[in-house]
Amino acid sequence: MAKSVKDVNELTYEQAIAELEKLVARLEAEQLALEEALNLFERGQVLGQHCALLLDQAELRVRQLTGEKE
Amino acid sequence: MEQPSLFPPASLTVTELSRYLRGLLESDDILQDIWVTGEISNLSRPASGHVYFTLKDPTAALRCVIWKINAFRLQMGLQNGQAIEAHGYISLYERDGQYQLYVDTLRQAGEGYLYQEFLRLKARLETEGLFDQERKRPIPTHPRCIGIITSPTGAALQDMLNTLRARYPLAEIILAPASVQGEDAPLEIVAALTALNQAEQVDVILVARGGGSLEDLWAFNDERVVRAIAFSRLPVVTGIGHETDFTLADFAADLRAPTPTAAAVLATPDRNDLVVELSRLVSRLETAFQVSMGSWSAILVELRSRLLRASPERQMQDDRQRLDQQILLMQRIWKQRFQIHHLHLEGLLNRLAALNPLAVLERGFSIVTQPDGTIVRSITQVKTRQEIQVQVADGHFAARVETINNQGN
Numbered sequence: 001m002a003k004s005v006k007d008v009n010e011l012t013y014e015q016a017i018a019e020l021e022k023l024v025a026r027l028e029a030e031q032l033a034l035e036e037a038l039n040l041f042e043r044g045q046v047l048g049q050h051c052a053l054l055l056d057q058a059e060l061r062v063r064q065l066t067g068e069k070e
Numbered sequence: 071m072e073q074p075s076l077f078p079p080a081s082l083t084v085t086e087l088s089r090y091l092r093g094l095l096e097s098d099d100i101l102q103d104i105w106v107t108g109e110i111s112n113l114s115r116p117a118s119g120h121v122y123f124t125l126k127d128p129t130a131a132l133r134c135v136i137w138k139i140n141a142f143r144l145q146m147g148l149q150n151g152q153a154i155e156a157h158g159y160i161s162l163y164e165r166d167g168q169y170q171l172y173v174d175t176l177r178q179a180g181e182g183y184l185y186q187e188f189l190r191l192k193a194r195l196e197t198e199g200l201f202d203q204e205r206k207r208p209i210p211t212h213p214r215c216i217g218i219i220t221s222p223t224g225a226a227l228q229d230m231l232n233t234l235r236a237r238y239p240l241a242e243i244i245l246a247p248a249s250v251q252g253e254d255a256p257l258e259i260v261a262a263l264t265a266l267n268q269a270e271q272v273d274v275i276l277v278a279r280g281g282g283s284l285e286d287l288w289a290f291n292d293e294r295v296v297r298a299i300a301f302s303r304l305p306v307v308t309g310i311g312h313e314t315d316f317t318l319a320d321f322a323a324d325l326r327a328p329t330p331t332a333a334a335v336l337a338t339p340d341r342n343d344l345v346v347e348l349s350r351l352v353s354r355l356e357t358a359f360q361v362s363m364g365s366w367s368a369i370l371v372e373l374r375s376r377l378l379r380a381s382p383e384r385q386m387q388d389d390r391q392r393l394d395q396q397i398l399l400m401q402r403i404w405k406q407r408f409q410i411h412h413l414h415l416e417g418l419l420n421r422l423a424a425l426n427p428l429a430v431l432e433r434g435f436s437i438v439t440q441p442d443g444t445i446v447r448s449i450t451q452v453k454t455r456q457e458i459q460v461q462v463a464d465g466h467f468a469a470r471v472e473t474i475n476n477q478g479n
Contacts, residue, residue: 027362031362037359051348061243063243064222
């Protein structure tokens with residue numbers, strides 16, 4: 001399930017934090033193969049950074065419906 | 071001629087009469103809980119905080135007072151000429167002999183009628199099940215996109231946007247503007263709901279307007295609006311009027327907030343909480359990884375020492391040691407065997423010694439031989455007068471055969 005860093009950037013905050021939760025739970029629960037543990041940790045870091053960035057830099061975007069179908 | 075009576079009618083003092091009248095008024099159930107319609111006049115708001123006015127209609131007038139604590143709660147502005155309905159109880163202010171209405175609540179005239187209408191509609195829609203708790207859906211915890219239905223020019227919108235900006239700037243806001251009072255309002259609100267429900271990315275809808283009278287908020291009691299909210303595809307949070315205002319739209323919504331700002335708060339997580347939650351999660355991530363690496367480390371150390379023990383270098387050392395051990399073992403074994411041999415040999419030697427013919431000689435036996443050396447074993451080998459050699463332990467001598475006898479003769 002190796003996804004790229006680019007993938008993470010496209011996740012919403014909710015998606016990223018949900019994945020991070022699951023990932024951490026796995027890392028805490030199982031004795032994983034060394035390589036898998038390393039991979040999970042790396043992805044976890046990327047997810048965490050993405051979330052932190054979203055929280056830090058988000059600016060409220062407001063727009064108005066023009067009456068046309070979205 | 072009229073005779074003066076012996077017992078003239080009792081004469082009450084003014085105080086006694088006033089008290090009597092007051093008692094009469096206060097014992098009347100209707101007068102203790104009454105709504106009165108009229109027009110405000112002689113409005114007075116002295117520094118004490120109490121409010122005084124007269125309610126009048128074409129043929130009568132009624133003095134009214136609102137005590138400071140009630141006046142404080144009033145949400146309506148009061149003006150002379152205003153047609154209102156006042157609620158309270160009737161009593162007598164003895165000091166000036168004036169009966170008054172002590173007011174606790176006010177509303178616009180005609181709102182009484184509106185309120186009845188409100189109750190009727192509420193009952194009807196409630197029996198249809200539109201307000202049932204089971205119909206209410208959960209509000210998404212991290213909405214990506216929030217739709218807002220409110221007046222584009224009202225304060226409610228600005229309050230909500232400020233709240234959202236501070237709390238949850240991650241969201242995208244789509245404003246679907248609509249009038250929030252007046253005849254056009256219900257249809258505009260319904261159209262806005264329809265439009266937002268069609269927008270793919272919207273996660274939740276906020277319907278909001280600022281405070282006002284029952285009349286002002288009436289659009290949110292409109293049946294069309296209530297149905298549109300009840301059957302909305304997306305969850306709806308309403309924030310209409312003030313804390314104490316309840317409209318039918320509020321009952322139909324998936325969640326009612328007391329004010330527009332509260333609606334924005336209920337629909338979103340607080341960014342500060344999210345920051346804390348994230349840092350805790352990252353902390354757990356790092357700890358879990360360290361623990362995982364820790365156990366891997368332990369395994370590696372174990373492997374390394376096993377590897378070391380199994381390495382050629384070690385192997386050679388081992389071999390050498392084994393060799394030494396083997397040698398020692400062998401030496402021991404040889405020694406043992408040697409000793410056995412030795413004993414064996416000694417034994418043999420002893421036996422041999424015992425069998426030594428010469429040893430036999432020492433016991434007294436002699437060996438008789440012919441002159442040519444052949445050993446004489448039998449009498450048939452010799453003749454009388456023959457020379458024989460006799461060997462004894464310490465030497466030998468010659469001898470002549472004298473007489474020959476058989477064994478047993």
